[in-house]
Amino acid sequence: MKIHEIREIIKLIDQSSINEFKLETEGAKVTLRKSSGTETVVVTQPVVQAQVAAPAAPVQAAAPAAVQAAPVAVEAPKAAASAPALDDANLHKIVSPMVGTFYSAPEPGKPPYVQAGDKVNASKVVCIVEAMKLFNEIEAEVSGEIVKVLVEDGQLVEYGQALFLVKPE
Template identity: 75%
Template sequence: MLKIHEIREIIKLIDQSSINEFELEMNGTKVTLKKSVEAETVVIPQPVVQAAPAAVPAAQVTAVEAPAAPAPAEAAKPAAPAQEEANLHKIVSPMVGTFYRAPEPGKPPYVQPGDKVTPDKVVCIVEAMKLFNEITAEVTGEIVKVLVEDGQLVEFGQPLFLVKPE
């Protein structure tokens, strides 16, 4: 069973990270933590931390987070693709889980770039806790790009597909 100081430490770590939702089930105890998200966040993969020191100096935190911001010259380069993507609808993952493009191994994917979709068209599956959740297109349009690989872990709100709406 988790002790209150362990739960508090987990809360601190989640609060300082980009994770929006965390769930832990251990020895019959289940803890679920969710952050309220006020703005769109960018998920930057970081190594898993087993145990954090009791106090982390602010200088260390700044040093870890500083490289994540792109340099101004780098940010200016992808401006044209960003404008193109602004006109596209993003189909996002409604949960944390494993992304699957096909209904089962060896079968063709639900959709490919260039395929026409309707709001009720299933485009993929996200498996979470042994439940296979069908994800629909939500819009009428054409699949432009698949943003994740088959079998990849996805986060809540992570874009999966780009769709050119009709």
């Protein structure tokens, strides 16, 4: 398991309400626990036997055993409180259908799909949510005017999290 993969998992856990997360993959074990504003990450690698089954085996066997047994602790600050909800009950919320990363534009440097004040129809793409390297286009679901964008570009979002407020027509 690579360090950037662990960092992505930490970001997702930090943005969620999950208090503990365990993952076992390819013999590696990752355990994440939230407590008092920090996450603790423990990564355990299996001890590699001195077998020569593939060309990569000698490289793995050269890793010191002390590194494999030492837990890695990473602390990350708690995310800021979510934006306050508007009182207007007549607004439609466009919500994220999955956990992932919110992108307001089709690619970096391009203008966002929509901004506050823009008119949309039900099939208008308003953003992208990336999950597991898949870019999922999110449609407006209703016709109306975008009143507020509730998340920032590149922010991690949860399943069911409100992304936009729309004043229906």
